[in-house]
Amino acid sequence: MARNVCEEILEVLIGVGVTQIFGVTGDALNPLVDAIRRDDRIRWIAVRHEETAAYAATAHNQITGTLGVCAGTVGPGALHLLNGLYNAKKEGASVLAITGQVPHAEAGSDFFQEVNLARVFEDVCLFEQPIHSPAQMPRLAQQAVQSALSGPGVARLELPSDVAPMKVHDDGMAHAIFEPMSQVVPCAEDLERAAAVLNAASKPTILAGSGCRGARDELLAAAETLHAPIVHALRGADVMESENPYWVGLTGLIGTDAGYRAVEDCDTLLMLGTDFPYRVFYPKGVPIVQVDIRGANLGKRAPVSHALLGHVRPTLRALTPLLTGGAGPSHLESIQKRRRKWDQKMDRQSSLEGNRTPLRPQGVARAASDAAADDAIFVVDVGECTVWAARQVRLRAGQRMIGSFNHGSLGAALPAAIGAQSADPGRQVIALCGDGGFGMSLQDFVTAARYGWPVNVIVFNNATLGFVKMEMEATGYPEYGEATDLVNPDFARYAEICGGLGFTVREPGEVAPAIAEALASPRPCIIDAFVDPGELTMPPVIAPAQAWGFSISKLKESLTYAKEKLG
């Protein structure tokens, strides 16, 4: 029997291993949801906001490698997907969005809920097409999936409500999706030139990004040969275990002293699979060798002297035998010394001993790190909590850390935790959120409870948009509580009324037991940790401008205070 348009879409998706679609149904999506209801091979995950669907689909793809799929219906439902899809784009995930559209008879008449979705989604999608006729199926669905997987990136299929239930007559175009396995290695000449530059270095440093995923051993072999410390970008945090002596930390504003210095002091930088965006944190006047599979990234952030187009893993396999390692260990050793000092400082900051309240956020993050399973997934929100996670979570070899690291969107952590947990309900998933970020997406905690997914949410409750408050202070604005203070509900009670477990944690002695109980529970949990809003997320090195900005802010605050008091 001939399939309808929605059934054809499902066939293509199932063919590439998709087992679930996150979304909110209605109108044009109803035939799609009905097709899913009748098909045991695929499941509809009913979230409470389409943005959750897009974040969850992204995380699912990041954890499993399988295409993530989300859906939002006509007009507003589709628009709600948008921010989450930008997250997918900027985090390099393969995601298909299925959106509804008004029936053809009404198209172009400013019909109820009609939005020119093609125009709105143009920037975020690398492929998008409306399905005008069943005759376009299954080819359009194949093209969309092929594009999202090959990008990687976001593709969108638009499903007008009249076309969705129409029968498709087989045009013989159904075929398997091509998932390329090829690994690109730069040519011998490029490799030799890069090796010559690296062999002349006496203080080489490696800057590793998410393009190094899966290349841990090759990365380490190159670092050992070169005697080079490896600094990483946030998206590359889980490429190697934190304890590795070559892995010296992050650079950038939220970086570590060793990470910052390793880049600043090097005499040659080897960039591997990274598009680290902050130009001021690149070294000046030294040769830079860059390896990236995305040609458009070559030389984008810094004056690169040798650019190699290739995947990191096979490139390093070909490059490392050409390296002579003449640098000697002194640069590496001096950075490692800094790293040990930094680690001691972080250990001191993360101490929860004594009766200190409010809690040190660093201590809460470290307690989560200590308690986590060897294959736990940390999902990190945006704000000061990103800094606590980046500095205090000591990642182990099988652990992952994901977040809206390149898009930087608040509220991404719980939805992404749901997407990650859906891939494997038995794996530990720990979301680290600020109270502002969690407040943006908390409606979907009930989704975790409904599906029996035991996500653990740790809320760093400082009753403020902490990172922004700090940012405003550092750039010289006086404090403005109306904009940055938060009035929060009782998050632990909220967990309970949603069907989860809630913990309120105020004393140092309550932190580890609450985390242990949450991690052991089969229910989703919220740990509402009351942390110190005054704990500063200091950059590794305080630039003079920042110090200056800080003092202006304090001056303005005192002037306002004096004016109010003295009239």
Ligand SMILES: Cc1ncc(C[n+]2csc(CCOP(=O)(O)OP(=O)(O)O)c2C)c(N)n1
């Ligand atoms: C969607 C979105 N809106 C606003 C911002 C700007 N922003 C960045 S961090 C932040 C504050 C985060 O506050 P909170 O979640 O409480 O975490 P904290 O910094 O206090 O740990 C804001 C508003 C953003 N990144 N994304």
